[in-house]
Amino acid sequence: MDPAWYQPLAISDGERTSTWAWGSFELALEASGAVTVLRLCRDGEPSDPLRFLSREGRDRMLTARTADRSVVARPAMPLVVNADGHAVIYVSSPLWVGVAESGAPPFVEFPVTEPKQTWLGATPQAGELVYATRTQARMDLDNLDIAPGRVVTQVELVNRLPEPWPIERIVVPLPHLALYQCEHSGSAPLWTSSVRIERTSDAEVDAHVAAGPPGEAGRTTRIAEPRRPSIPRLSLLALGRWAWS
Amino acid sequence: MKDWLPSIETLLPASVDLFQALLQLAIGFALAWGISRLARRIATRRFTPAQAEVAGRLLFWAFAALGVASALSELGVDLSFLMGAAGLLTVALGFASQTSASNLISGMFLLFERPFAIRDIVQVGSISGEVVSIDLLSVRLRTFDNRLVRVPNETLLKSDIINLSHFPIRRFDAVLRVRYGEDLERVRTLLLDTADATAAVLDEPRPVFQFLAFTEHGVELQMSVWFPREAFVEERTRFALKMHRTLGEAQIPFALPIRVIQGSPPDSGDSPS
Numbered sequence: 394m395d396p397a398w399y400q401p402l403a404i405s406d407g408e409r410t411s412t413w414a415w416g417s418f419e420l421a422l423e424a425s426g427a428v429t430v431l432r433l434c435r436d437g438e439p440s441d442p443l444r445f446l447s448r449e450g451r452d453r454m455l456t457a458r459t460a461d462r463s464v465v466a467r468p469a470m471p472l473v474v475n476a477d478g479h480a481v482i483y484v485s486s487p488l489w490v491g492v493a494e495s496g497a498p499p500f501v502e503f504p505v506t507e508p509k510q511t512w513l514g515a516t517p518q519a520g521e522l523v524y525a526t527r528t529q530a531r532m533d534l535d536n537l538d539i540a541p542g543r544v545v546t547q548v549e550l551v552n553r554l555p556e557p558w559p560i561e562r563i564v565v566p567l568p569h570l571a572l573y574q575c576e577h578s579g580s581a582p583l584w585t586s587s588v589r590i591e592r593t594s595d596a597e598v599d600a601h602v603a604a605g606p607p608g609e610a611g612r613t614t615r616i617a618e619p620r621r622p623s624i625p626r627l628s629l630l631a632l633g634r635w636a637w638s
Numbered sequence: 639m640k641d642w643l644p645s646i647e648t649l650l651p652a653s654v655d656l657f658q659a660l661l662q663l664a665i666g667f668a669l670a671w672g673i674s675r676l677a678r679r680i681a682t683r684r685f686t687p688a689q690a691e692v693a694g695r696l697l698f699w700a701f702a703a704l705g706v707a708s709a710l711s712e713l714g715v716d717l718s719f720l721m722g723a724a725g726l727l728t729v730a731l732g733f734a735s736q737t738s739a740s741n742l743i744s745g746m747f748l749l750f751e752r753p754f755a756i757r758d759i760v761q762v763g764s765i766s767g768e769v770v771s772i773d774l775l776s777v778r779l780r781t782f783d784n785r786l787v788r789v790p791n792e793t794l795l796k797s798d799i800i801n802l803s804h805f806p807i808r809r810f811d812a813v814l815r816v817r818y819g820e821d822l823e824r825v826r827t828l829l830l831d832t833a834d835a836t837a838a839v840l841d842e843p844r845p846v847f848q849f850l851a852f853t854e855h856g857v858e859l860q861m862s863v864w865f866p867r868e869a870f871v872e873e874r875t876r877f878a879l880k881m882h883r884t885l886g887e888a889q890i891p892f893a894l895p896i897r898v899i900q901g902s903p904p905d906s907g908d909s910p911s
Binding site for chain 1: 805806807809834837838839840841842843864866
């Protein structure tokens with residue numbers, strides 16, 4: 394894919410049609426004057442076209458962002474971080490693409506792969522709706538098989554307690570992470586800022602958001618800001634409820 | 639002109655200051671209006687709009703009554719007599735408006751118990767719909783076929799109220815009946831895979847497949863999945879259709895009621911003599 398696919402599309406010289414594809418998801422954008430028509434096709438099934446009207450003379454732009462909610466990744470096979478140990482794993486999540494007028498937030502957005510929802514909370518009464526994903530909890534970047542339109546997050550798990558830490562769920566706070574694109578062709582074209590999750594007590598773990606993607610991503614360009622302000626530290630209760638600090 | 643002036647003086651005691659009485663009445667109502675407005679504004683921050691409205695109204699009428707009592711006192715009216723009359727009137731009104739009073743008190747309990755709020759979807763007895771307003775005497779519901787139903791507060795207080803929109807997620811229990819002899823393990827795998835492949839079905843709480851009963855027509859099973867509340871009705875139907883299609887494609891039919899009638903030859907049994 395063109396490394397600058399997220400750049401503004403100049404339509405000043407008349408009608409312009411562009412198409413993009415990520416795996417089985419295709420998006421076609423027709424921009425003519427003030428009218429923008431979007432045609433989506435998911436798994437070979439086209440949906441009804443969407444039409445948007447805006448002021449004439451404004452360029453349209455394809456946007457890319459991380460998911461609008463956190464993602465809970467459940468390891469496909471049991472994962473235990475031993476006492477005082479640490480592990481680095483890679484979790485992937487769907488990319489959200491949208492269309493914006495240049496300089497404005499996107500007026501429409503879609504996930505490239507339809508994410509499955511899940512409930513993050515100690516009980517069905519209290520918690521929040523987030524997205525779910527299964528992770529192979531790959532520890533080696535070379536073994537990472539990333540489907541098109543998926544974003545990779547490096548998660549470092551640090552166990553500060555003198556007892557094993559069985560990992561049942563890894564919560565990745567995607568709305569707080571910026572999106573980066575690799576400037577070279579690597580195993581993963583899209584990355585988010587890294588996250589370090591530390592278990593400091595039986596009841597609580599802390600998540601720290603890094604300033605950028607890991608060094609393994611190579612040279613990257615920051616293509617989207619976090620949806621919500623980035624925070625230096627947030628704590629996650631062991632049973633799943635967010636408690637911001 | 640002068641003919642009627644003395645008649646007023648005879649009607650009102652010498653100490654009566656009509657202007658002062660009117661002033662007190664005006665101050666009483668102004669105070670009532672101001673305090674009720676302030677109370678509504680403060681109460682809105684901590685309570686529901688309906689509760690704030692009730693608190694505002696109660697304060698208004700309490701202060702307005704004080705203003706009236708003060709003005710009457712200034713006019714020289716004996717308030718103790720008025721109180722006695724008011725007491726008798728209250729008893730008479732109480733007997734006459736037992737139902738309204740009961741609804742009013744029930745409304746107070748409901749307002750502070752808060753089993754639902756405006757725009758919640760509730761079920762009361764056989765009626766279900768969206769709460770449109772919560773008033774002192776009744777609650778108005780808009781049913782799904784767009785009828786307005788007024789439910790008296792007393793009825794609500796005595797009934798089981800099911801709030802369908804209180805929690806953010808809801809569980810859907812689909813009861814299925816398959817024929818004896820079907821591979822139940824296969825049914826279980828097919829249904830759990832269908833749930834996993836449906837984006838709207840929540841990953842957690844996990845979908846549950848369970849056996850319910852061996853019935854006379856087949857094996858009764860239950861598939862339970864969770865949906866976000868907002869999408870519940872639409873996704874429940876979509877998931878039921880998907881389960882039906884999956885089982886149909888796997889050639890696992892639902893069990894139908896079957897009656898087996900066994901006959902015997904006329905000479906094989908005892909015949910009446």
